[in-house]
Amino acid sequence: MENTYTLITGASSGIGRAFALEYGKRGQNLIITARSGDKLQELKREIEKDNQVSIECIIMDLAAEGSAKLLYEEIRKRKLHVDVLINNAGFATKGLFHKTDYKRQHEEMLLNIVSLTELTYLLLEDMCQKRHGTVINIASAASFNPLPYSAVYAATKAYVLSLTQALSFEYQDYGVKLLAVCPGATDTHFFDGFKTAASRLRMPEDVVRTTEKALKKGKSICTDGTFCKAQMLLSRIASRKSALGIMGKTGRKTWG
Numbered sequence: 001m002e003n004t005y006t007l008i009t010g011a012s013s014g015i016g017r018a019f020a021l022e023y024g025k026r027g028q029n030l031i032i033t034a035r036s037g038d039k040l041q042e043l044k045r046e047i048e049k050d051n052q053v054s055i056e057c058i059i060m061d062l063a064a065e066g067s068a069k070l071l072y073e074e075i076r077k078r079k080l081h082v083d084v085l086i087n088n089a090g091f092a093t094k095g096l097f098h099k100t101d102y103k104r105q106h107e108e109m110l111l112n113i114v115s116l117t118e119l120t121y122l123l124l125e126d127m128c129q130k131r132h133g134t135v136i137n138i139a140s141a142a143s144f145n146p147l148p149y150s151a152v153y154a155a156t157k158a159y160v161l162s163l164t165q166a167l168s169f170e171y172q173d174y175g176v177k178l179l180a181v182c183p184g185a186t187d188t189h190f191f192d193g194f195k196t197a198a199s200r201l202r203m204p205e206d207v208v209r210t211t212e213k214a215l216k217k218g219k220s221i222c223t224d225g226t227f228c229k230a231q232m233l234l235s236r237i238a239s240r241k242s243a244l245g246i247m248g249k250t251g252r253k254t255w256g
């Protein structure tokens with residue numbers, strides 16, 4: 001369909017940008033959104049140069065109250081139809097909980113949880129009516145275990161994983177697929193300002209490839225890289241207490 005678009009949040013860098021480049025290459029029209037308008041315009045030019053696609057840029061701070069609704073209304077105003085939603089925008093705070101700026105942690109919850117949930121909610125209506133659509137929610141290796149010294153971040157990503165898997169069951173008879181993608185440590189701006197506990201980093205393109213394989217197999221969850229698989233395994237084989245001890249030591253050493 002000519003007016004059908006893939007909406008990618010946080011498309012200005014990292015994993016979101018890699019999704020935009022790959023989907024653009026495949027001839028998908030895109031709505032790319034983030035706060036950095038200049039980076040979105042540059043990405044639009046780069047994709048349109050080599051591909052016959054339409055790229056719409058929408059500048060939006062999705063950590064602001066009510067912003068998901070504003071984004072949805074802007075998409076409707078432009079008469080665009082979204083058949084693939086990639087809820088990718090997100091960030092992490094690190095440090096001892098009560099010493100970490102609360103405003104930042106509140107924004108983290110608004111971006112990672114509230115906007116992701118509201119966009120999914122608003123766009124599902126249309127997808128269900130057409131009995132066609134895909135929602136890809138970017139969770140994390142941190143979705144599987146509590147993570148001391150990044151407690152709010154891991155809790156937001158546990159939410160993303162739980163919500164997405166539950167909805168994938170609810171909507172299986174509506175023609176809509178939902179997939180939670182759990183990247184491990186990946187080489188993006190995500191780690192600007194703090195260290196990673198992982199010894200090797202994945203590339204954003206690896207996450208995109210893993211996502212595509214999982215979609216083809218009809219999965220509701222996928223992990224990218226051995227670091228992430230190890231986190232998932234830990235949550236399965238260790239008791240909650242042991243897993244917390246292991247994660248706590250790592251968290252304290254890295255960000256405490």
Ligand SMILES: NC(=O)c1ccc[n+]([C@@H]2O[C@H](COP(=O)([O-])OP(=O)(O)OC[C@H]3O[C@@H](n4cnc5c(N)ncnc54)[C@H](OP(=O)(O)O)[C@@H]3O)[C@@H](O)[C@H]2O)c1
Pocket residue numbers: 009010011012013014015016033034035036037039060061062063064088089090091092111138139140141142182183184185186187188189190191
């Ligand atoms: N990199 C990793 O190791 C890793 C591991 C697991 C999960 N993840 C998840 O992967 C997703 C993408 O992160 P990344 O690694 O690609 O990091 P990144 O390079 O920092 O990209 C984050 C993207 O989110 C956007 N964003 C940040 N705050 C925003 C806001 N308030 N409103 C709208 N957009 C905002 C940024 O754009 P602007 O700054 O232009 O707004 C940027 O496009 C996140 O959900 C992250 O939690 C990453």
